[in-house]
Amino acid sequence: MTDKKNEKYFDQALEQAFNSMEEFAEWFLGKTKFKGMPAKVCWSRSDSPWARLTYSYTNPKTKEEEIITRDSETDVLVVFESETGKRVGIHIENKLGNGKFEPYQPESYQLRAKHWLNSPKYGNYSDFDTVLVAPNIFLSRNGERSRLFGASISYEEISDYLPVFSEADQLQ
Numbered sequence: 185m186t187d188k189k190n191e192k193y194f195d196q197a198l199e200q201a202f203n204s205m206e207e208f209a210e211w212f213l214g215k216t217k218f219k220g221m222p223a224k225v226c227w228s229r230s231d232s233p234w235a236r237l238t239y240s241y242t243n244p245k246t247k248e249e250e251i252i253t254r255d256s257e258t259d260v261l262v263v264f265e266s267e268t269g270k271r272v273g274i275h276i277e278n279k280l281g282n283g284k285f286e287p288y289q290p291e292s293y294q295l296r297a298k299h300w301l302n303s304p305k306y307g308n309y310s311d312f313d314t315v316l317v318a319p320n321i322f323l324s325r326n327g328e329r330s331r332l333f334g335a336s337i338s339y340e341e342i343s344d345y346l347p348v349f350s351e352a353d354q355l356q
Contacts, residue, residue: 189351192230194339195259195278198317199230201346202262208345213264216313216335218272223264226271227307232257239295241288256292263307273297273309277333279318279326290316290332317342 201208202225209225234257243250260276275297277289293314300306313334316323320338323330330336343350 189348191259191278191280191283194280194317194349195230195232195276197346197348198260198276198278198342199228199262202228202260205345209262209264211345212315212337213274215337216274216315218264218311218313221264221266221272223266223270223272225262226265227263228261230260232259233261233306234258235296235299237292237295237299239292241291252288254288254292256289256296258293258296261306263309270311271307271309273300273307273312275312275314277314277316279316279322281319281321281339283318283322285326285329290329293333 202212206224213219213221213223234255236253236255238251238253240249241252242248258275259278262274262276263271264274265271275293277293279285297312297314300309301312302308302310316330316333316336318326318330318336318339320340323336323338339349
């Protein structure tokens with residue numbers, strides 16, 4: 185893991201925690217639509233897997249339908265497997281307090297997750313959720329767009345499990 189405390193540093197800290205801290209992984213999964221599902225981490229990536237997607241989107245200003253082709257990435261992708269063998273993917277977007285969304289970034293998370301359903305290259309999951317991980321200051325400043333994710337988890341909450349996340353406030 186890199187020593188520089190940037191977004192990538194926290195991506196790697198999350199992935200390491202998913203793979204080494206069962207209690208953290210269970211807690212995190214419980215913050216998603218899969219709350220209560222007994223499952224273990226079986227696959228993960230924090231190297232920003234990306235995809236080129238083409239989709240239609242309603243422009244909020246013009247209300248016109250537009251076709252967009254965009255390269256986009258998932259910061260951390262974690263796949264959990266249940267006792268019955270069902271796999272679920274959690275697509276995580278990580279933002280620092282001073283970060284901002286790229287155009288169409290929150291909107292593309294659902295589309296990318298759907299595009300990767302049942303792909304062995306991405307952990308072969310059959311259902312998914314999207315999660316925004318960010319400090320409370322980012323979440324409050326970006327409320328409407330933050331709600332486009334299935335769940336939001338603050339750095340402050342995560343720091344109860346991973347104290348390094350409390351250091352993120354120094355990066356704002």
